[in-house]
Amino acid sequence: MSKKTALVGYTGFVGSNLCRSASFDFLANSKNVQQLYGVKPDVLIYAGVTGTKWYANTHKEYDEAIIRAAEENIVKIAPKKLVLISTVDVYSSIDDVTEETPIEVAKLHTYGKNRYMLEKWTEENIEDYHIVRLPAIYGENLKKNFIYDLIHLVPYTLTKDRMDAIITNYSDISSYYRLNVDKNFELIPLEKGEYRKLRDIFAEIPMNALSFTNSESSYQFLNLATVWKYIETVIKEQIRTINLVTEPIAAEEVFEYIYHNKFRNDTVNRINYNLKSIYADSIVGHGKQYYGDKDAVLYDLGKFVRQEIEKL
Template identity: 30%
Template sequence: MSTALIGYTGFVGGTLLRTRDYDETYNSSNIADIKGRHFSSVICAGAKAVKWQANKDPSGDLAGINTLIEAIDQIETDHFVLVSTVDVYGNPVGVSEADIPAEEGLHAYGLNRRVLEKFVATRFSSHSIIRLPGLFGTGLRKNLIFDLLTDNLVDQINPSGRLQWYPMRRFAEDIDQIVASRQPLVNIAVEPILTNEIAAQFFPEAAIGEAKEPAPNYDMQTQYADVLEGQGRYHLTKSQVLEELGLYIEGEKRGAK
């Protein structure tokens, strides 16, 4: 039976497409074609990841989510994997899979992706919902790491931010391990790192902005660290992330020469 990848033209989907073979690929332009199909497995990274746009146009963003839901409601699959986001948590500090995201007051980006999570959890009896933190890897085209690499608006970067960064080169194999664990919901949790530390270690020449409060603060945790061979409340330690980040940045700088 065939496999499908939804969202293959995005950053997450594109990363998966480079590391795995899929029988069918879909995005917003052809998602209607998935209706009526039966797959052995489906990976869905089809929710747009442009937070500012979703928050600016909540109804338009929700319409896109509903179009996706309407399409996948008409498929059958032995297992469904949904790639979701830390941003379903309004206050992503000290939270784990045991914490149900509070929807009251949640920004549109997180609220609309929570709608998708709840649909998948009820529609597909065999499913894996995977919440991701901040990302880096080949094909990156936005976020703080990208801005530092491209010297883009670095004066607007808050050095006091405490963020979480996940190396996308791991993702295909990590999905396999999460599916094998049979846990229906897993937060991929990595130890937070101060933005100032990343800038000082890898971009000492960057004239980043001044510290401001409140600063961004992300600390999504997990109950299932052992699923990805982690320890405590995290799958990856700060030192592991910095090592991965250093290799990625070195490769990007070398490629830009």
């Protein structure tokens, strides 16, 4: 008899990409997850912990409710095996740490703390589990992060100060935005041709979407198309918790590789991710600490970004 698999979060960014890589017997999201209560699948992939980092950090109670809901859903679905999709942001330090590094909970922001507490709850309440921590991810249905900004260049929101600075030289840009309830300027829905026109304008403006990233920041970019094969390996090798990280790459390196030009911005704080995995050597070999070296990741990123730009 074949094993029954379930995926919670199938309409989300991670879940929708997992659906492109594998077939599941049961699919659910936050709107219909109750339909899986009592199903008791052999394997449950839980990718249903939603939440944007900045929003979680400013809306603590809202984010805590998401975590409590996840715990309740997992208990009531009652899987034989759980694969929890988590994040590398559960670390208080993001430099030279592995799965064996102790995590200082007191130093975590709300987003990381809540997801770490869900990991601990899993360890204490689920007998057969695997935790997969993801870094800066990209793939189909990408909606945010530096790679999204690299593709689009157009800021979705602008503060009044930023808008005032931009329209000094580009007065037409104000017609593409409207004030929202937070008194910021929000991009209005645009036809494909109009969006490309606006993107071309922002390509010439220093204060585009890339201005929110320090050019010396480094990230560990992972294509979601690869995640399922690693989940299969984690289950096969009985790895409890894994940092699914690639070799760090600076934002300026990615920009130069894609656009063959320089990118310099030090107006925002720099952040440098450099997590490692103690399992990379046994999984990919050759004394590796990452699941993908810089050259391979840059090549794949370049291909992905060019494909996405063509869709605009």
